[in-house]
Amino acid sequence: MNPSVETTLRAHRDRGRKLLVPYVTGGLGDNWALVLPALAAAGADAIEIGIPFSDPVMDGPTIQEASAAALAGGATPLSIFDDITGLDVGSAPLIVMTYYNIAFHMGEHRFAASLAGAGISGAILPDLPLEESVSWEREAAAAGVETILLAAPVTPDDRLAQIAARSRGFVYAVGLMGVTGERAGVAVSASTMGKRLKAVTDKPVLIGFGVSTPAQAVDACAEADGVIVGSALVRRLLDGAGPEGAARFIGELRRALDRG
Amino acid sequence: MALSLMDQPSDDGRFGDFGGRYVPESLMPACHELDVAFRSAWADPAFRAELDTLLTEYAGRPSPLTDAPNLSERLGVRVLLKRDELNHTGSHKINNVLGQALLTRHMGKRRVIAETGAGQHGVATATAAAVFGLECVVYMGEVDVERQALNVFRMNLLGAEVRPVSSGSRTLKDAINEAMRDWVASVEMTHYCLGSVMGPHPYPWMVREFQRVIGDEALAQCRVKIGGVPDFVVACVGGGSNAAGIFAGFADTDSRLIGVQPDGGAAIGRGTPGVVHGSKSMLLQDEFGQVIEAHSVSAGLDYPGVGPEHAHLAEIGRAEYTMVSDAEVLEAFQVLSRSEGIIPALEPAHAVAWVMREAGRSIPSGSTVLINLCGRGDKDAAQVMEMLKR
Numbered sequence: 001m002n003p004s005v006e007t008t009l010r011a012h013r014d015r016g017r018k019l020l021v022p023y024v025t026g027g028l029g030d031n032w033a034l035v036l037p038a039l040a041a042a043g044a045d046a047i048e049i050g051i052p053f054s055d056p057v058m059d060g061p062t063i064q065e066a067s068a069a070a071l072a073g074g075a076t077p078l079s080i081f082d083d084i085t086g087l088d089v090g091s092a093p094l095i096v097m098t099y100y101n102i103a104f105h106m107g108e109h110r111f112a113a114s115l116a117g118a119g120i121s122g123a124i125l126p127d128l129p130l131e132e133s134v135s136w137e138r139e140a141a142a143a144g145v146e147t148i149l150l151a152a153p154v155t156p157d158d159r160l161a162q163i164a165a166r167s168r169g170f171v172y173a174v175g176l177m178g179v180t181g182e183r184a185g186v187a188v189s190a191s192t193m194g195k196r197l198k199a200v201t202d203k204p205v206l207i208g209f210g211v212s213t214p215a216q217a218v219d220a221c222a223e224a225d226g227v228i229v230g231s232a233l234v235r236r237l238l239d240g241a242g243p244e245g246a247a248r249f250i251g252e253l254r255r256a257l258d259r260g
Numbered sequence: 261m262a263l264s265l266m267d268q269p270s271d272d273g274r275f276g277d278f279g280g281r282y283v284p285e286s287l288m289p290a291c292h293e294l295d296v297a298f299r300s301a302w303a304d305p306a307f308r309a310e311l312d313t314l315l316t317e318y319a320g321r322p323s324p325l326t327d328a329p330n331l332s333e334r335l336g337v338r339v340l341l342k343r344d345e346l347n348h349t350g351s352h353k354i355n356n357v358l359g360q361a362l363l364t365r366h367m368g369k370r371r372v373i374a375e376t377g378a379g380q381h382g383v384a385t386a387t388a389a390a391v392f393g394l395e396c397v398v399y400m401g402e403v404d405v406e407r408q409a410l411n412v413f414r415m416n417l418l419g420a421e422v423r424p425v426s427s428g429s430r431t432l433k434d435a436i437n438e439a440m441r442d443w444v445a446s447v448e449m450t451h452y453c454l455g456s457v458m459g460p461h462p463y464p465w466m467v468r469e470f471q472r473v474i475g476d477e478a479l480a481q482c483r484v485k486i487g488g489v490p491d492f493v494v495a496c497v498g499g500g501s502n503a504a505g506i507f508a509g510f511a512d513t514d515s516r517l518i519g520v521q522p523d524g525g526a527a528i529g530r531g532t533p534g535v536v537h538g539s540k541s542m543l544l545q546d547e548f549g550q551v552i553e554a555h556s557v558s559a560g561l562d563y564p565g566v567g568p569e570h571a572h573l574a575e576i577g578r579a580e581y582t583m584v585s586d587a588e589v590l591e592a593f594q595v596l597s598r599s600e601g602i603i604p605a606l607e608p609a610h611a612v613a614w615v616m617r618e619a620g621r622s623i624p625s626g627s628t629v630l631i632n633l634c635g636r637g638d639k640d641a642a643q644v645m646e647m648l649k650r
Contacts, residue, residue, distance in 0.1 A: 054550040055433065055536055057440040058284050064427060076548045100282055101535045105549025127282050127535075131272060152286040154448065163285070177286055178445035 002121040003093045005046055005146045005169030009204040009226070012045050018257040019170075019206060019226025020217070022233050022250050023048040023097065025066035026083070027075020029237075033083040038243035040092040043254030047089065048124070048228065051077050051098035058099075058126045060181030062231040066238055077102055077111075081118035095122035095148065095169070100132075108136050112143035122146040122169045130162060137166065148172050151197060153189040164201035171197055173224060175207045181231045183210035186219040194223025214256030221257060229253060265578055266468070266504075266511040266569070273461020273539075276575055278568035281460040283538045287440075290447045295462040297367050302469060307362065314358045315473060318391070319348045321355075323474075325481035325630075330599040331612075335619035338628045340490060341602070342478045342506060344635070351605065351635035352474060352502045353384035357453055359470035361388035364451040371395040371450040375439040377404055377432035377498070378560035378607065379411025380635055381455030386420035388453075396420040399438040401431040404559045407643050429553035432498075432563045436537050456499025457567035460538030464567050468504040475509020478630060486628055489513040495632040496610040497521050497528075497581065498561035500570045502634035507579060515630075517579035519570060520614040522589070525554030527566035528574045528581035534565070541568040557586040557647070558606035560635075588613040593637065593644060605635030606644070 175190030208228035376382030534543030
């Protein structure tokens with residue numbers, strides 16, 4: 001049984017720790033999977049692995065570039081599952097983030113089973129909104145995979161409550177109106193999102209999109225339980241940071257969050 | 261009365277198994293708002309009257325339906341042309357953008373964005389934006405910016421900003437990706453003026469309704485001209501908006517409906533079910549669900565997917581979807597020019613090409629064939645000139 005995202009994150013949060021979830025693009029370079037244990041050792045509470053998709057409409061230039069590079073290098077969902085199967089990342093649960101066509105094409109049932117078999121605990125499908133995700137959530141739950149749903153700044157209150165209620169693992173608060181990528185500062189909408197979600201759910205609430213620096217991570221945690229950091233880390237990996245450089249960056253974020 | 265075969269989709273935007281609304285949460289409220297706005301506008305006689313006036317006085321509708329006597333004689337079938345290339349801006353795209361521009365105003369938005377392949381939808385959107393005083397940004401793949409330079413200039417002249425897209429295949433598919441990324445960031449003030457019967461609900465339905473004027477006119481014109489309906493109604497299909505528009509007029513008649521795709525972008529025939537750009541439809545993709553790039557001489561049909569209603573019409577067998585080669589299209593482009601004095605856009609040249617190939621074969625001699633001539637070929641002249649030199 002893979003570690004539960006929600007149980008793990010709740011336990012960390014309940015002892016006063018701010019949550020840190022880095023994102024890496026799966027298949028980015030031959031030894032990409034070595035980054036995962038390094039991130040866990042540097043203080044990641046869970047790790048997101050992106051399965052690259054040819055048409056990533058929610059992603060900005062950095063993740064687009066990484067996705068294209070991984071695909072050009074021959075990455076496939078199966079190669080990524082192979083690369084992480086049996087990998088020791090300590091207690092940090094693994095979460096997959098990809099676009100729905102990857103799951104749909106493989107078949108929801110088979111995709112969910114493949115995730116579980118590769119040691120993956122959760123899944124995020126950003127182009128699968130509430131209305132379209134019922135059958136996927138059922139297949140995922142049956143395989144023991146937690147489906148993490150996204151809430152956006154424009155989501156109305158009643159819908160926000162539904163998303164929070166149906167999300168498993170944590171609630172992914174999209175911190176700004178826009179695609180993934182580094183920004184100069186944390187959007188005001190991020191703290192509003194944190195506040196609105198905390199008012200309707202006891203589940204961990206994490207802010208993603210536009211959180212790139214230790215200071216921004218601390219800012220974003222003013223209302224929320226933690227942050228997801230993607231593009232800033234992937235940018236470093238594209239620039240050749242490797243596992244050590246990635247761990248150094250996540251370590252800085254960890255220490256900033258621990259200081260508060 | 262029985263329901264029309266091309267009626268409303270289900271409340272969740274499905275035509276059979278296809279369609280839906282596969283978009284990020286950030287876009288869900290806007291899709292919902294658009295659905296509500298379109299439903300109320302479409303049921304509102306004042307909105308319909310305003311749009312009809314625009315279509316008549318500004319776009320020049322109704323477009324004529326004419327015989328193509330020389331081509332008919334050559335092929336041994338009676339060829340009729342629905343002349344939507346005579347619309348203002350040179351294609352059927354104006355029908356849809358005038359409707360969406362009116363809706364944009366009703367929703368209180370001040371900015372429109374659009375994707376374009378051949379540039380026809382971009383030009384139409386830029387035109388409507390100029391008339392309605394809207395800010396307009398058009399996303400266009402770098403490959404298309406190059407092969408459709410004239411349309412880029414036209415859009416600039418009309419006051420639109422054209423943003424070249426350098427990601428992926430640098431064609432229509434990537435222009436849509438980039439437009440969606442813009443929309444995710446700007447949705448509260450911006451309407452995405454999608455150009456085809458694709459994307460998340462309500463777009464496939466809404467765009468078809470804005471284009472059904474082609475089919476409604478053509479049906480009435482055929483009754484007068486030939487005292488009935490044609491044996492075949494033929495239209496090119498990329499996303500499929502002109503085909504959806506003309507099919508809508510004939511779906512409940514005995515006419516056979518034929519959608520003609522480029523053989524390098526034939527989502528129906530070479531594709532499998534998939535989800536991209538907001539809906540479930542047929543899609544060219546690899547064994548892992550990565551979208552495969554289409555390849556077509558025609559920028560407007562250079563797209564690996566197809567509108568979900570076409571996938572549905574194919575599945576239930578009401579419409580048939582075929583393909584032609586680039587070479588056949590180039591030949592048809594020249595034949596129609598010489599035989600009828602009409603230079604077609606490369607897109608409807610696909611429909612002409614299929615009729616030229618199949619007349620006397622799968623189209624029995626003596627049949628009546630209606631082709632939707634949805635765009636004129638001025639924009640393609642420079643590209644074809646280069647290709648013919650080789």
